[in-house]
Amino acid sequence: MTQNDPDKLKRKLFEFAKVFPFFELIGFELVDFGPTWAKTRIAFRPELCNPNGVMHGGVIATLIDASITQAMLMTDEYQQVRDTRGSMTTVDLRVRYLRPLTAGYAQCEARIPHLGRRIGHASAVVTSDEGKEIALGDSMIILTLGEAK
Amino acid sequence: MTQNDPDKLKRKLFEFAKVFPFFELIGFELVDFGPTWAKTRIAFRPELCNPNGVMHGGVIATLIDASITQAMLMTDEYQQVRDTRGSMTTVDLRVRYLRPLTAGYAQCEARIPHLGRRIGHASAVVTSDEGKEIALGDSMIILTLGEAK
Amino acid sequence: MTQNDPDKLKRKLFEFAKVFPFFELIGFELVDFGPTWAKTRIAFRPELCNPNGVMHGGVIATLIDASITQAMLMTDEYQQVRDTRGSMTTVDLRVRYLRPLTAGYAQCEARIPHLGRRIGHASAVVTSDEGKEIALGDSMIILTLGEAK
Amino acid sequence: MTQNDPDKLKRKLFEFAKVFPFFELIGFELVDFGPTWAKTRIAFRPELCNPNGVMHGGVIATLIDASITQAMLMTDEYQQVRDTRGSMTTVDLRVRYLRPLTAGYAQCEARIPHLGRRIGHASAVVTSDEGKEIALGDSMIILTLGEAK
Numbered sequence: 330m331t332q333n334d335p336d337k338l339k340r341k342l343f344e345f346a347k348v349f350p351f352f353e354l355i356g357f358e359l360v361d362f363g364p365t366w367a368k369t370r371i372a373f374r375p376e377l378c379n380p381n382g383v384m385h386g387g388v389i390a391t392l393i394d395a396s397i398t399q400a401m402l403m404t405d406e407y408q409q410v411r412d413t414r415g416s417m418t419t420v421d422l423r424v425r426y427l428r429p430l431t432a433g434y435a436q437c438e439a440r441i442p443h444l445g446r447r448i449g450h451a452s453a454v455v456t457s458d459e460g461k462e463i464a465l466g467d468s469m470i471i472l473t474l475g476e477a478k
Numbered sequence: 479m480t481q482n483d484p485d486k487l488k489r490k491l492f493e494f495a496k497v498f499p500f501f502e503l504i505g506f507e508l509v510d511f512g513p514t515w516a517k518t519r520i521a522f523r524p525e526l527c528n529p530n531g532v533m534h535g536g537v538i539a540t541l542i543d544a545s546i547t548q549a550m551l552m553t554d555e556y557q558q559v560r561d562t563r564g565s566m567t568t569v570d571l572r573v574r575y576l577r578p579l580t581a582g583y584a585q586c587e588a589r590i591p592h593l594g595r596r597i598g599h600a601s602a603v604v605t606s607d608e609g610k611e612i613a614l615g616d617s618m619i620i621l622t623l624g625e626a627k
Numbered sequence: 628m629t630q631n632d633p634d635k636l637k638r639k640l641f642e643f644a645k646v647f648p649f650f651e652l653i654g655f656e657l658v659d660f661g662p663t664w665a666k667t668r669i670a671f672r673p674e675l676c677n678p679n680g681v682m683h684g685g686v687i688a689t690l691i692d693a694s695i696t697q698a699m700l701m702t703d704e705y706q707q708v709r710d711t712r713g714s715m716t717t718v719d720l721r722v723r724y725l726r727p728l729t730a731g732y733a734q735c736e737a738r739i740p741h742l743g744r745r746i747g748h749a750s751a752v753v754t755s756d757e758g759k760e761i762a763l764g765d766s767m768i769i770l771t772l773g774e775a776k
Numbered sequence: 777m778t779q780n781d782p783d784k785l786k787r788k789l790f791e792f793a794k795v796f797p798f799f800e801l802i803g804f805e806l807v808d809f810g811p812t813w814a815k816t817r818i819a820f821r822p823e824l825c826n827p828n829g830v831m832h833g834g835v836i837a838t839l840i841d842a843s844i845t846q847a848m849l850m851t852d853e854y855q856q857v858r859d860t861r862g863s864m865t866t867v868d869l870r871v872r873y874l875r876p877l878t879a880g881y882a883q884c885e886a887r888i889p890h891l892g893r894r895i896g897h898a899s900a901v902v903t904s905d906e907g908k909e910i911a912l913g914d915s916m917i918i919l920t921l922g923e924a925k
Contacts, residue, residue, distance in 0.1 A: 350525045351534050354503065376499045385500050386568050387540025394535045419535050420746065420767065421719070422573045423870070425897055425914070427890050443874050443909070448718065448769065450872055450912070462890070465897070467872070467912075469718065469767070471746065569895065569916065570868070572721070574748055574765070576741050592725050592760070597867065597918065599723055599763070611741070614748070616723070616763075618867065618916070620895065648823045649832050652801065674797045683798050684866050685838025692833045717833050720871045 335403065339363075342402055355388065357395050365441040367399040370434040383429040389455055390424050393466035396439035397451040406444055406472055415475035425465045433458035439466075447472055484552065488512075491551055504537065506544050514590040516548040519583040532578040538604055539573050542615035545588035546600040555593055555621055564624035574614045582607035588615075596621055633701065637661075640700055653686065655693050663739040665697040668732040681727040687753055688722050691764035694737035695749040704742055704770055713773035723763045731756035737764075745770055782850065786810075789849055802835065804842050812888040814846040817881040830876040836902055837871050840913035843886035844898040853891055853919055862922035872912045880905035886913075894919055 339362075346352055346359040356377065360368040369392065371377070377388045401407045401417060410417055436456050443450040449470040455463040488511075495501055495508040505526065509517040518541065520526070526537045550556045550566060559566055585605050592599040598619040604612040637660075644650055644657040654675065658666040667690065669675070675686045699705045699715060708715055734754050741748040747768040753761040786809075793799055793806040803824065807815040816839065818824070824835045848854045848864060857864055883903050890897040896917040902910040 345529075349529070351527060351537075354525050355536070376503055378500060380494075380498070385540070386543045386571060387504070387536065388500075390539035390543065390571060390573075391534070391536025394539065418575070420575055422535060422539060422571075422575070424539075424571045425916070426567070426569055426571070427897065447771075450874065465914075469872070471769075473745075574767070576748065596920075599725065618723070620918075622894075643827075647827070649825060649835075652823055653834070674801055676798060678792075678796070683838070684841045684869060685802070685834065686798075688837035688841065688869060688871075689832070689834025692837065716873070718873055720833060720837060720869075720873070722837075722869045724865070724867055724869070 362399050364403040367396045367439045369396045370436045372434050373432050389464050392435055392437045393453045394422050396437045396453055397468045400439045400441050410472050413475035414477040415473045418471045420469050420471050422468045427462050430457055430463045511548050513552040514549055516545045516588045518545040519585045521583050522581050538613050541584055541586045542602045543571050545586045545602055546617045549588045549590050559621050562624035563626040564622045567620045569618050569620050571617045576611050579606055579612045660697050662701040665694045665737045667694045668734045670732050671730050687762050690733055690735045691751045692720050694735040694751055695766045698737040698739050708770050711773035712775040713771045716769045718767050718769050720766045725760050728755055728761045809846050811850040814843045814886045816843045817883045819881050820879050836911050839882055839884045840900045841869050843884040843900055844915045847886045847888050857919050860922035861924040862920045865918045867916050867918050869915045874909050877904055877910045
């Protein structure tokens, strides 16, 4: 299965993201992605805000977490996990909030600059429409191969 | 305003939380709270899950972030910020995911064990209905007094 | 080897710590320890300080890191790693600095409240002689079994 | 004092680092630095190692912490703190360990990409002589102006 057609896999994952209930609830949109990277966004709307009109920190954390997962899905390392029915686990998530977001999109670029067979170290940057940095995130992911062949 | 009746303030904050749009969207419930602590929860439902039926890490992060903020709202330190029209900013959030949550409530206890006039160091534990630890979180909060008297 | 006499192992590890060059350099002392916990300390001395007479943050970080490792050494999980010539890797370290230390000992209590076969989540608290909290730390440890029998 | 000659300040700070006791103890060397950045290193030597011959995580953490502080010293923001006898406090430090270092220098590049009047968010990368990434670090710094004029 690992020798899967990457274009087909990508289309399938795109379709999946469009109708995935949690993504719909929160407004998470997949802009583009490939092995070890993803560009995503969430549109600002009052329902996602604190009382002071700033996008909630939990929404920013969700954007980062979901984007990092998306950046894993087309990697060979993850394909192996899936082919063997193993598991991929996010063991930690860190967000540093730099500026409030009060309009437009929270845009996220996630990368996995260090990916081994067992551990991935991921990073993400969230920016506003004006290109200002809103938040920085990082996450550690543990891959466990399963027993299926 | 700081000499406000605490019971009245608490009732007001409870009412606020019940109708706050983001809390409704995500299902965040305030169980109880006081100065420097809060007990909260989010009910498991498929819409908040990953494809594998586990509550999304972003939801857990949101639960922790919102609970820590709630634990600040009745502190004298925050009342001073509000009275002077200053600001309270969460500058970072960290979540360590220990176990998947697949049913019941994600229950959160947030505390602010170290609170100065300018910085608060907060901690949170998320547990399942069986009392298993699901996640640990921490956060740093910066308080800035305003100029209003 | 796992069925080792624990008292003998503990004595051996105590002896080791007393003459271990890095511990001597930095002044790290093992007070007591067992499976999943360690009490340790570093005596304040000018050579370990910032120009302002406060113990350097790197010394506090070292105290936490070394204490967490020590808390692993008598666990069954680590014994298995050692018996199979596997590896134990600290993948991250976080320190929150709460107060400056300007005299006496930096005393550390490290615990590993969540230890599985592959991942350990550790926590540590550093206090002054007066019992004031100086710093909080946490760390994630990955265990990999080796191939030796 | 803020209008100080930057070259003179830099020479002074270089001289200071050469004879600073903690830096001598640990082998911390300042390679070059300016406002918001610093290049530094620590030479590998057995005394700084774990029993397995890998540079101790506490040494890497110290390298990152000291480098980030150094990157602050020539900023205008820090000069203001010094001129008013205020304080600069590192409130947290995070290190992600990517690879073991077993020879040569642990080389560090620290930057402060986000520096306001009150908070600085700093990042650091530690590499080996071959340019491999050994560790990533980040830190938050709080600046407090003093009352001196």
